[in-house]
Amino acid sequence: MLLDVQNLKVSFDTPDGVVEAVRGLDFTLAEGESLGIVGESGSGKSQSVLALMGLLAANARVTGSARLHADSGPIELIGARSRTLNRVRGARIAMIFQDPMTALNPHLRIATQMTEVLTRHRGLGRRAAHAAAVAMLDAVRIPDAARRIRYFPHQFSGGMRQRVMIAMSLACEPDILIADEPTTALDVTVQADILDLMAELRTRTRTALLLITHDLGVVAGQCERMLVMRRGEIVERGAIGPVFAGPSHDYTRALLAAVPRLDGPRPAPRG
Numbered sequence: 005m006l007l008d009v010q011n012l013k014v015s016f017d018t019p020d021g022v023v024e025a026v027r028g029l030d031f032t033l034a035e036g037e038s039l040g041i042v043g044e045s046g047s048g049k050s051q052s053v054l055a056l057m058g059l060l061a062a063n064a065r066v067t068g069s070a071r072l073h074a075d076s077g078p079i080e081l082i083g084a085r086s087r088t089l090n091r092v093r094g095a096r097i098a099m100i101f102q103d104p105m106t107a108l109n110p111h112l113r114i115a116t117q118m119t120e121v122l123t124r125h126r127g128l129g130r131r132a133a134h135a136a137a138v139a140m141l142d143a144v145r146i147p148d149a150a151r152r153i154r155y156f157p158h159q160f161s162g163g164m165r166q167r168v169m170i171a172m173s174l175a176c177e178p179d180i181l182i183a184d185e186p187t188t189a190l191d192v193t194v195q196a197d198i199l200d201l202m203a204e205l206r207t208r209t210r211t212a213l214l215l216i217t218h219d220l221g222v223v224a225g226q227c228e229r230m231l232v233m234r235r236g237e238i239v240e241r242g243a244i245g246p247v248f249a250g251p252s253h254d255y256t257r258a259l260l261a262a263v264p265r266l267d268g269p270r271p272a273p274r275g
């Protein structure tokens with residue numbers, strides 16, 4: 005077992021009282037496995053994974069356990085010191101957000117940002133790190149990577165920027181990739197390309213995936229197992245096939261009823 009989450013709870017202190025965002029989450033993730041997390045807006049999906057990364061807002065309170073099983077032994081992520089979390093983030097667990105601009109530094113060239121990650125987490129020298137960064141951009145099919153690595157983030161289109169993010173996040177061959185709505189902001193054809201690319205690179209690096217999405221079609225295409233969250237709790241879990249064929253919870257049934265049939269025509273681009 006790579007990751008073992010037990011009774012994870014997240015609440016927020018607000019002027020209006022306590023908001024219980026995550027109310028006791030249990031799940032495991034095996035090496036190389038892909039787990040989808042779906043659920044309505046506000047159900048606690050993002051806060052759950054931010055808790056694992058130690059990236060919650062200052063008014064958050066977290067309890068429970070999330071053990072990452074490293075070669076050197078288990079690491080408890082909940083309540084870990086920032087020194088531990090800094091080592092885990094990027095090197096062992098990487099995260100991609102809906103808007104890559106939130107994770108990229110707008111003032112630094114991609115080359116600078118990628119080589120920084122590679123020298124820090126993989127201990128490469130500057131030249132080797134630069135070569136590895138170009139190779140990663142090649143791998144995510146950025147045309148003319150050797151030249152474009154000198155671009156600033158805003159010089160890439162939305163889809164290309166998300167490719168850069170994927171390249172950066174997988175450059176250190178993390179154990180786990182967390183992707184929170186990674187393609188929601190992109191149009192449907194670009195979405196499919198990016199998801200395929202992510203799957204291809206993950207197979208190569210044996211990286212496990214925690215994929216948060218509103219799109220059950222995406223879960224069906226990318227994941228082996230899924231969790232359905234509602235109001236901070238898991239209401240359904242299982243392998244994709246059985247959950248799609250016979251959901252046990254009304255809420256999952258409602259979600260599935262709202263999806264265009266998977267064997268039907270592709271939905272038209274939104275927006």
Ligand SMILES: Nc1ncnc2c1ncn2[C@@H]1O[C@H](COP(=O)(O)OP(=O)(O)OP(=O)(O)O)[C@@H](O)[C@H]1O
Nearest residue numbers: 016018023025044045046047048049050051052061
């Ligand atoms: N800093 C905060 N202070 C108070 N409440 C917060 C804070 N951050 C998040 N919340 C609340 O926690 C709950 C869960 O939020 P979360 O971001 O996990 O939802 P989500 O499932 O990711 O939704 P979406 O699909 O819209 O991204 C929400 O009710 C949200 O308003």
Ligand SMILES: [Mg+2]
Nearest residue numbers: 049050051184
């Ligand atoms: Mg969210």
